[in-house]
Amino acid sequence: MLSREVLSLLAGKNFASIATVLPDGSPQVTNVWIDYDVDHNILINTAMGRVKEKNTRKNKKVAISITNSSNPYETASIMGEVVEKITMGAQEHFDHLTKKYMNLEKYPISNPFEERVILKIRPQKVFHISIPLLKYMNP
Amino acid sequence: MLSREVLSLLAGKNFASIATVLPDGSPQVTNVWIDYDVDHNILINTAMGRVKEKNTRKNKKVAISITNSSNPYETASIMGEVVEKITMGAQEHFDHLTKKYMNLEKYPISNPFEERVILKIRPQKVFHISIPLLKYMNP
Numbered sequence: 001m002l003s004r005e006v007l008s009l010l011a012g013k014n015f016a017s018i019a020t021v022l023p024d025g026s027p028q029v030t031n032v033w034i035d036y037d038v039d040h041n042i043l044i045n046t047a048m049g050r051v052k053e054k055n056t057r058k059n060k061k062v063a064i065s066i067t068n069s070s071n072p073y074e075t076a077s078i079m080g081e082v083v084e085k086i087t088m089g090a091q092e093h094f095d096h097l098t099k100k101y102m103n104l105e106k107y108p109i110s111n112p113f114e115e116r117v118i119l120k121i122r123p124q125k126v127f128h129i130s131i132p133l134l135k136y137m138n139p
Numbered sequence: 140m141l142s143r144e145v146l147s148l149l150a151g152k153n154f155a156s157i158a159t160v161l162p163d164g165s166p167q168v169t170n171v172w173i174d175y176d177v178d179h180n181i182l183i184n185t186a187m188g189r190v191k192e193k194n195t196r197k198n199k200k201v202a203i204s205i206t207n208s209s210n211p212y213e214t215a216s217i218m219g220e221v222v223e224k225i226t227m228g229a230q231e232h233f234d235h236l237t238k239k240y241m242n243l244e245k246y247p248i249s250n251p252f253e254e255r256v257i258l259k260i261r262p263q264k265v266f267h268i269s270i271p272l273l274k275y276m277n278p
Binding site: 015017018019020021025026027028029030031059061062063064065067069072075077079102103104108109131132133136137138 | 154156157158159160164165166167168169170198200201202203204206208211214216218241242243247248270271272275276277
């Protein structure tokens with residue numbers, strides 16, 4: 001389902017923004033690390049009780065934007081919904097992301113009292129947007 | 140209202156994500172250039188009829204995340220609402236942003252059929268988040 005370009009953005013050391021909706025209907029957006037599974041679901045590792053986790057208890061719809069860290073004009077835009085919240089193995093998955101993004105075995109400032117959780121997101125609409133601006137730019 | 144740290148992120152050549160909510164209650168997020176005015180409103184320059192402009196006709200609430208382009212672990216998170224849509228001077232404001240972000244006088248691939256508009260956003264909640272991770276990171 002996900003194209004080669006989108007998979008490449010997901011596999012790279014690129015940052016994403018995830019938007020969720022509060023019970024009062026207003027949006028929230030936060031920056032996150034990003035991953036995906038073999039079935040092309042998007043995986044976001046967070047902690048139980050954080051705003052994005054709480055928001056998706058009532059409204060499962062999310063929007064994600066992933067930006068190429070070497071080209072801010074290349075992004076993937078994904079709209080989908082949280083289909084599962086996985087706590088088993090979520091700490092190990094967080095360690096895996098810490099290795100990917102920081103090249104460390106363990107996140108250096110972990111909170112021992114929080115429980116990690118993976119938001120498994122099924123993409124429903126996916127766009128790859130690459131605005132060919134870099135060739136014009138004056139430094 | 141905005142702190143020195145947040146103003147510094149807004150003034151720099153930093154990219155932002157803006158989240159809005161569709162009429163069906165699902166969120167949308169896109170990457171944008173960012174600016175602010177003397178009254179500390181956030182200014183987003185877009186075109187009439189784009190999704191984020193259309194979404195804010197019904198639901199004026201938006202969430203914005205601005206990331207320091209030299210430190211992905213420093214962001215400002217702003218929740219607020221669109222209080223005005225300004226078309227007068229919006230093209231000149233777009234030129235000003237083109238200069239800031241691309242160091243060009245004119246955006247190289249403008250669409251002559253679209254009308255630029257400034258979304259003027261009044262911040263209601265503002266957080267500055269700086270996770271001190273860079274010192275730990277292995278390249």
